[in-house]
Amino acid sequence: MSHHINYLNTSQFKTISLVIKFKAPLDESTMTARSVVSKLMQKTSQKYPTEIEMMNHLSELYGANLYSSVLKQNNAHVITLGVDIVNDKYLTDTNLLEEAFKLLHEVLYFPNVQNQAFNIRLVNQEKRLLKNKFLAIKENIGQYGFYQLLHTMFPEDPNRLPSFGDEHQLDNIDGRALYQTFQKMKQEDEIYFYAVGEIDSDEIESLYEKYIQLNSSTVTLNNSRPTSNKETNYVEETIDTTQARLNIGMKFEVHHPDRSYFSFIVLNHLFGGDASSMLFMNVREKLSLAYQIHSQIDARSGLLYVLAGVNQQNKARAIETIQNQFEMIKSGEIEEKMVDLSKRLIINSRLESTDRPKGFVETSFSNTFGSEISQEQWIEGIQAVTKADIVDLAKTGCFHTIYCLVSEVQ
Structure with missing residues (x-):
């Protein structure tokens, strides 16, 4: 205790x-x-x-x-x-x-x-x-x-x-x-x-x-992994909706706190993390296939989720385009300047969050899960990520499940 x-x-x-x-x-x-x-x-x-x-x-x-x-x-x-x-x-x-x-x-x-x-x-x-x-x-x-x-x-x-x-x-x-x-x-x-x-x-x-006088015990946490499947699991559910919803789950080989962890954070930002990302610029802005689209990660678990609202008629094309954008990352078709922009935005966001009391608490508490990383080490870890690191990590990634919500009238 x-x-x-x-x-x-x-x-x-x-x-x-x-x-x-x-x-x-x-x-x-x-x-x-x-x-x-x-x-x-x-x-x-x-x-x-x-x-x-x-x-x-x-x-x-x-x-x-x-x-x-x-x-x-x-x-x-x-x-x-x-x-x-x-x-x-x-x-x-x-x-x-x-x-x-x-x-x-x-x-x-x-x-x-x-x-x-x-x-x-x-x-x-x-x-x-x-x-x-x-x-x-x-x-x-x-x-x-x-x-x-x-x-x-x-x-x-x-x-x-x-x-x-x-x-x-x-x-x-x-x-x-x-x-x-x-x-x-x-x-x-x-x-x-x-x-x-x-x-x-x-x-x-x-x-x-x-x-207060609370004594702390030590708890053991289970490792959680999604089900194993050789092919992408595709599920379609019919509901009352005016637009189709795409919910895509991907998994990657990520190990905290090594290089893959930092590469994963940058990969996500580049792929669908904000308005400068590939998914936003291409799927939404350029091709108008989605009303909204973004990706988010559970960084330590190696899980990435793409969430999008699309027109029913564009569903298949939107899925194909999302997969193609990811293939571009795997094959290294990403610009160095976009990698640098992502790293800069990620670091700025981190510094802004730790400027608030809640940000300090959450950052400090996250260090209670395994290896401890200081703010300086975290920033250095992001800065050290290269285009090659992102490509190497992308090659470990796969589309685990695609869950679509569609309306009865196609």
């Missing part, structure tokens, strides 16, 4: 951010309950049993922001609990820093629980809100198509589910089960604490020991 306390002492921000990360193995039997717990923690506590009372207390702390979220990250399920406050140096006669620690203490040790069960009214409210979230996925054709792609690529794997879990488990969740999930999270998760702002590390450590 240990404490993982991380600081960024900077005068760049007028706020102080305190963030706790709870990391557990990605498990479909716990994701839904953990998602509900994350919301229950944020909204009320024993001392502030209604949302209005909690909001009033946050107002008294000069508009402090208490928040929580869940995320799938590198085969882990991550709950983030955080509070942002104004730095006391900008106010008179305040001790907001200690008040923020007291609030986290209240949330973690005195939840809104009676007889070892979370408040039933609030539980039912959160379950209803989560049910609406699942419904929203079905009604959003873009999200629905993406999750159908994941279900096809990872049929038995929790990666096929959104970070907030499985709607079929909602009915089985009650206040008692959620309280057990809450306790287990504090006892068994790998836990990291971050403090960002103009801070004194000794003061933060002292307040952490006084109010």
